[in-house]
Amino acid sequence: MSSYENYSKTSASYDTTRPPQGLDVIRAVLSTNAVPLEAQMLLDAGCGTGQYTAALINDVAQITAIDLNEAMLGAAREKLHGEAGSGRLVFHQASLETLPIDAQSVDAIMVNQVLHHVADNPEKHWPGHQRVFAEFARVLKPKGMIVINSCSHAQLKSGFWFYQLIPDAVERICRRTCDPTVIAELLQGAGFCQTKHTVDTEIVMQDASYFSAEGVFDANWRSGDSIWALATPNELEAALQQARQLAETGELESFMSQHDAARGEVGQLTFSSAQKI
Numbered sequence: 001m002s003s004y005e006n007y008s009k010t011s012a013s014y015d016t017t018r019p020p021q022g023l024d025v026i027r028a029v030l031s032t033n034a035v036p037l038e039a040q041m042l043l044d045a046g047c048g049t050g051q052y053t054a055a056l057i058n059d060v061a062q063i064t065a066i067d068l069n070e071a072m073l074g075a076a077r078e079k080l081h082g083e084a085g086s087g088r089l090v091f092h093q094a095s096l097e098t099l100p101i102d103a104q105s106v107d108a109i110m111v112n113q114v115l116h117h118v119a120d121n122p123e124k125h126w127p128g129h130q131r132v133f134a135e136f137a138r139v140l141k142p143k144g145m146i147v148i149n150s151c152s153h154a155q156l157k158s159g160f161w162f163y164q165l166i167p168d169a170v171e172r173i174c175r176r177t178c179d180p181t182v183i184a185e186l187l188q189g190a191g192f193c194q195t196k197h198t199v200d201t202e203i204v205m206q207d208a209s210y211f212s213a214e215g216v217f218d219a220n221w222r223s224g225d226s227i228w229a230l231a232t233p234n235e236l237e238a239a240l241q242q243a244r245q246l247a248e249t250g251e252l253e254s255f256m257s258q259h260d261a262a263r264g265e266v267g268q269l270t271f272s273s274a275q276k277i
């Protein structure tokens with residue numbers, strides 16, 4: 001379960017602002033596996049509404065899609081109901097810390113925008129992430145590949161224009177987010193090697209809707225990025241008031257452009273890949 005976002009509610013609108021991103025990067029990582037892509041058993045860890053599973057189901061032999069939230073998983077089952085009985089798809093409602101699958105049973109794992117929801121303690125060197133990575137190492141076959149889609153701290157600090165409206169929430173998300181350098185250390189400790197980080201600065205997490213500045217006034221639009229759940233009610237009200245003033249003076253679009261400028265340098269998403277030893 002997310003340690004802060006209410007996915008039981010968010011599941012209803014999630015797909016409207018969050019298309020799967022970086023599919024080519026993910027396919028490229030999975031294709032480095034000795035097992036051909038079309039023969040691979042893939043784990044979608046924290047599958048949410050199943051958007052990545054739906055996008056990749058025809059590329060691999062089978063996907064095991066796991067999520068802890070019933071509503072997100074329900075949306076995934078609905079989206080993929082055509083696969084029921086095909087033998088190509090298995091769903092489980094479970095935590096990433098205790099995966100209900102056998103040791104060495106998958107060829108590859110993808111983890112898209114999930115890890116910052118794991119309750120954790122950076123001061124104690126991320127024990128929650130360590131438990132999850134140990135589970136990933138357990139279920140992956142030797143030489144299996146993992147690809148983790150997350151945001152670096154630099155991306156959180158300057159890759160999203162509207163984050164400038166909620167600076168305290170940015171501090172909180174950074175404390176919940178393992179920077180890719182730390183991900184690499186933790187992966188190595190869990191028995192992975194050859195960690196690489198890929199950033200495609202063209203990728204925009206919320207796609208075209210990200211550029212809809214007026215979106216900040218819409219709760220469904222905001223629910224497309226869980227950082228809003230980390231703003232206190234007072235911080236949210238202050239952010240909306242600032243945005244309203246900018247809109248009234250015709251400056252909201254230029255605020256967006258100004259605070260979006262660094263995205264072209266840092267990008268929004270980092271894909272960290274590694275191989276199990």
Ligand SMILES: C[S@@+](CC[C@H](N)C(=O)[O-])C[C@H]1O[C@@H](n2cnc3c(N)ncnc32)[C@H](O)[C@@H]1O
Nearest residue numbers: 001002046047048067068069072095096112117
């Ligand atoms: C931002 S959504 C990403 C969903 C999907 N991977 C995507 O990118 O479209 C995060 C998902 O992670 C799930 N999640 C968070 N912590 C989890 C945990 N410890 N175990 C299993 N799922 C978890 C949430 O329920 C939610 O569906």
